[in-house]
Amino acid sequence: MTLRLWPRSLLGQMLLSVAMALLVAQGISGALLWRAEQQRRETSILNAIAFRVIGGDEASQGRGHTPPDRAARDPHTEPRSGEQPGNEPRAQAGNHGNNDRGGGMRRIRLERTPDLPVRANETRQTVRETALVSLLAEQGITPADVIVVERPLADDPFLLERAKRRYNPAEDQNIADRKFLLAALRMAPGQDWTVARIALPDNVPHSLHTMLWQTVLLYCILVGLLALLLRRITRPLAELTSRVEHFAETREAEGQLAPHGPEDISRLITAHNAMEDRIAALLREKDVMLGAIGHDLKTPLAGLRIRIESVTNETERQKMAATVEDITRTLDDILSLARVGRPSDPLQKTELSALVGALVDEYEDMGENAVLGRTDRVVMPIRETWLRRALRNLIGNALRYAGNAEVSLQKEGNEAVIRIADKGPGIPPDEIEGLFEPFARREPSRNRTTGGAGLGLTLARAIAEQHGGRLTLSNRPEGGLLAELRLPLA
Template identity: 30%
Template structure:
């Protein structure tokens, strides 16, 4: 989805706008929350009123039996402001050791009730943001009238509590817990306090993902285009990247593709032309060879001509890239490999096939046949025995071709796939070849979305592992 003017912005302004937009969105949610969930009530308690009512609570509690205590306390007139709960053990909340007004209030409560300070507990939490308190707020006012400077000197934090609790002993194991009257919204406010930062993270995260996708998607397109160019030697132009910086990269990448494609096509066309022009003199040489009187010499000359024609054919195949233009169809890969192994065995090579007789794969039949024929022929040229194994997996077919020849050193295996490359140290030049067999094989395998890897075979030669996905 394109947003007007957004595509004209560079990446830095986009990121700044997303950050500012995220902060504004979070602030808007913060301001909207009080409209959805009302803030906590604020109760103003006169200190003398609170002390008098605490004394009445204790007097009423100690003069009635424990069984009648809840009913007796229920009728007190201040129950609209205070909740009273009898408990059979010392409450678990910690005593607040605050200074100032609340420390003085603690001592006044103990003195008013005639109790030792350790028999009175006072908890009065303060909050940096009182509006986020899940419980009603309590403000303890000094006796009125008062001078405002007295409150200022005592600090607002000492007069405002977000969770005030008062507990005092009324028996050996009996306590009373007095708290401000609850409005029943504590759970809702706690959920709000948890959801607000979570919502902020989600909103900023979604905006960040949106911007990040706009940056990462073009990079993914570039990677896919580069993969297509390297695998199929075909142009894969990238489109509109919707960002000036990335669009410049895309345009440069497209121009680079065109130049590389033109460079490769020119040289392949030259190679194809040379190879094609060699066919005429090779045909004349074949005719002249028929008149060589010595049978051994004639046989040797014809063999050399056959090798040269095979080289020309392989070069034309590689240069024309026609194997990749073949239509795909369903192929029984098991039967195809068995047929190739039988052909190689008829030519005098010892080839062993292991695997199922049938394994269906949608592919380019001629290209796949050429690829595996190259692997088996290489094994027969450089070894005395070739083992071909097929593993039919749910998502892919894996074929291994192993020989007992000299193998290829690990440092030179990638070089073996380069066009017209022949490794003298491991593969004897006298065996012939153009150095295009593995090149064509890898091109075909990669065009099918597969991979080919060279390793050491158990017999000491070369092990080629081909993986072909069933769905591409």
């Protein structure tokens, strides 16, 4: 069973479309926000490193050169005598944009060493190096060498030892997994390296969490209000759809909807009610006309049929009687076709296999070459009189044009399929659909012996559609024509 992701109703499609559009818009906003936040934090980190390095160099120049063996006692790296490790001076600019947990991780560690502080397996951050050189150049400082790498705290003994003194391992188990940025520079070849360290902040900016909650709030408000608005539009449309379906089935103008909903929908309901009234009036006029035709034409034809009996010439009398009979049958076909949309007899459960078998027996009794093929037992609600007429038209066409007919009934899925096959010449594919038009015939004459008035297929298809089914014609591969009447079982 396939999963339906796209809803079928107008309400569902509109809500899903708005939700998807909002998701795309918020996704783009989130990506732009992420990029801006990353750039801001990157700038803040580099500014903090540059500020600390500049401050450290100025302090060193004021005291003179610091020997390598005193680097660990530099007031910018170790606490003064009597100070606790947690009272180390903070870099004023180093705290901006750094929200790492723990007070010690917010400080920038400054170290001076004659040895290159970068390991061979570490990758240099060339983009950050270029940005740091630009920041230092703006302050009038041009170092000879600048190296920037990213390093886990666990790989840096200088910082790890101090972090352990300030952190309680029981409170924070992930100290060694944190990463920091290490920037090393020297003003001239041969001088000591000045090394600054700064902890890297979390990867997910706090503003993205805020945007996530904003998105949820927007969904609740926007989609909720839109659902209420669309409900006011789709409810009248659903009621109008039900009304149209009811009118299409019953042709009754009673029970029309009162105009309601938005102005456009209200006008649509008003226009539909007016259209129903006009259609109902036309149907009433048609019924009156059909009654007049049935009375004003059939009665004179019956009288004419009686007068024909007084004609002494047997040949002329038979021709005249055949002509009157032909007119009467054509009139019956026309009246039946006009009434097929408004049947008077109700649906009744009927054994369709028995009906088909009885029809074939009738033609066999008349000496026609009609045979009964495979027949499955099918019981379903039908209008027996109408369906019998449709089958007679189809079997009669096969016998008239091909001289033979094989009738079968099979149950296929949720349909009952009645097939009437013949061994005649068939019909060109481009002419098949045109035969369902009223008064359309392949044989141009109106002789009932060779084709009649051309209403048989039209009436058969109308009866099939009256039962919710369909009628199709196709040429058989082995030759001949196949008529399939498919009726839904439920």
